[in-house]
Amino acid sequence: MAGFHRALIRRTINLLIVLFLVLVLTVSLLGETMDKILTDNIRQEVIASLIDSKIKFQDAEAQQAYVDQQIELRIRNLGLDEPWYSPKRFLNTIFKVMMLDLGRSYFLTSDNGSPEVLDIIAEKVPRTLLLFTSATVIIFVLGIYIGPYLAERYRSKLDKANVFISMFSNSLPTFWVGMIMIYLFASIVPIFPVRSTPTSSPSDPLYIVDLLYHMILPLITLVVLGIAVQSYFVRLFVVNILDEDFIKAKRAIGVPKKKILYSHALRNAAPPLLNSIILGLASSFGGALLVEIVFEWPGVGFLFYEAITVFDVPVIIGLVYISTIIYIAAVFLTDLAYSVFDPRVKAIS
């Protein structure tokens, strides 16, 4: 088990490095804009307080001098006199983000009106996880059933059709399929809502039902797109295993076909299967974010879209951080599952 622990530690370190570097990139790209917006805010505050205080000035110049002085003072108090790339401020910003101190948004608010970036994102994360994980799990489970079925009918018409469909669905933009689904099942046959944003408030006891009802169409879209590809992968690896001698031996001693397919072959196909899932996570996560936008499913992806549209920098930074965490956590978990299944990983690392 020592090897397993080492692999675990190594991967954790890798993930922390990824997270840190993504943050460095985020802050270096958006730092300047953040500073500009912060100083603009200070200027507005100073002018607003000046109007409130009703201080009389001799002339416009004196007033301007006073405003400048006040702005200067506040900027120094907040440490904004140093440029955003000074090591102290840079590390400070990154540390703050890492500790989930994400600040306040410029424009967007959470469902109950809080401008805290953490509140805004926190209510979206479970919804994205709900959609993304349920889609991944459904696809995975269906793939495990359909894959061996196709492996049994290797090279039949059905099998070839699946190869074709999986390649086509893998090439279609998820958001486009989403648009078509909306057209078919919300516009022409109005079974589902056009917008997947639940209409009832989160405090409503039936909110969760409403949420699930609104989730059906985006979920179907993700599953429809993923299922053929997943079955193709399962079938590919199962067919390869079926060639192995130990399977032939099992067949010779009369182990039932179903058992060979769904138990022995499938278990041995697990490691490459998990590997293919890891490699596909990036695109499926990206696809899920885009699907949220089309359906206006109130998750991280849609928030991304809103934040980009109004250029709400604190929200964008927070989103980059949180969604990177979600993404690499997914990679990490699949990676772990991989090393549990594949004895060689333990041995090598």
Added chain:
Amino acid sequence: MTIQTIPSSKSDIIGGFRHSKLGLTGVIILVLLVGISIYTITSVPLTTFRQWNSPSYWVDYPASAAPSWTNLELFGPTAAAHTILTSESGDRKVSELTFRGIHIVSNSFTTNFDYDSYPTDFAIFYSARYGSIPPVLEVKVTRPDGLDFRIYYSSLPSNSLVNNEGGIIQESAELPKRDAEGEISDDDDTQQQSEYSSRVFSTDRDISKNLRQYASLFRYSTDVNRPQVMIFSNTQEKEILKGSYTFNITFYFFDNLDVVEETQVILGGTVYGLLGTDAFRRDLAIGILWGTPVALFIGLTVAVGTSLIAMIYGVTSGYKGGHTDEIMMRINDFFISLPVLILLILISVRVGLNLYLIVIFLILFGWAGGARLMRSLSLQIKNFQYVEASKMMGESDMKIILRHIVPQLLPLTFATIAYSVPGAILAEAGLSFLGLSDLSIPSWGRILNEANSASAFTLGFWWWIIPPGIMVGLTGLSFALIGYTLEHITNPRRAR
């Protein structure tokens, strides 16, 4: 996965494609796409590419018009097709004559109107170059029943009046003196000419005023304020008069040097072209056409870039082994864990991506998965006996990699290239869909983005949404099928 005997001769590959229906389908689609790209680059005017975002260029086109093939009679009454009659399309007949010092230039456009609905509107575009005395413009419509309606008769604005009627006056250079011909020669004869171009719309008050005199021809009361209905109506019954209509645009010039630059007749309709138009009046067929070379460029460049980097990186890592391998694979782990779309969003929010930057970033973030595969394969090849033999014979590492390992991996690299094309195209489409892509270029993703933000589906503009998505899918499919077949030929065990 194991490397087996690799048939890398050309005939093996060609043979493999010939026997595989899937591979053949992929090749056929690809040939079609390349054909479309070549046609687009050579035959579609480049201005349509450059002017894709400028609304003024597309002003003569209809907004949100359905494709014209939806107009078949089996679908019920036909809608009026949007028709743009121009000199280029060969619909114009020009006649000129000089009568008592008046130079008369007449352009006539004939079109056959046999739709079941009236045009939505019409417009006459003209552009003329004239001197100090403004010419008179007359527009006459000759109907299938032989009636002539003079719908417009007015003098163009004088040169001294600066653009105040919505038209465009361009001060042009002085006309060359006609010294050579010896007719007009004196110094003071050089005239200051200017070009004036404008449109007469069917909503023009002059048209209604002129039509009033024809109202008595109709046996029922007609609405002179809707000239597009009145002109195209039967005089006896309240119905459409089908047949051939001729628009005569006549200029009466008072100077022989004055010329007509351009005339057009635009009959507004609700169907247009092969793929219709979007809400911004752009011809979607043009957008789809230009999207093809753009998508192929993105897809192929990114695929070749990532696959080459993956091969070089993977082979180096696998062959060197030891600490080099360890470090290189840790770096690889890092790149695999990067959330590509999020990073691209981040970068484009700040930097504003152009097409080349998108390609560079997609390569930068895309090579890691392939490198892992290439490494595992080169680990196997490294242990082949002939490789070990040449090592013992003292061949340099570089030589072994280039002569023994890379050739073995080349067919698979081609397969990887083909496989990575769909992903690259989808990534660009995704970015475009977020509105973060190159804004100066018509791409399929951008068309979809605009369709979505204009909620095209809720409005029923299916022709705006379906074709771009199908094109993205087909392009990806063709490369995926080719990759599948290549892999099947080069490594039958892996690709089944």
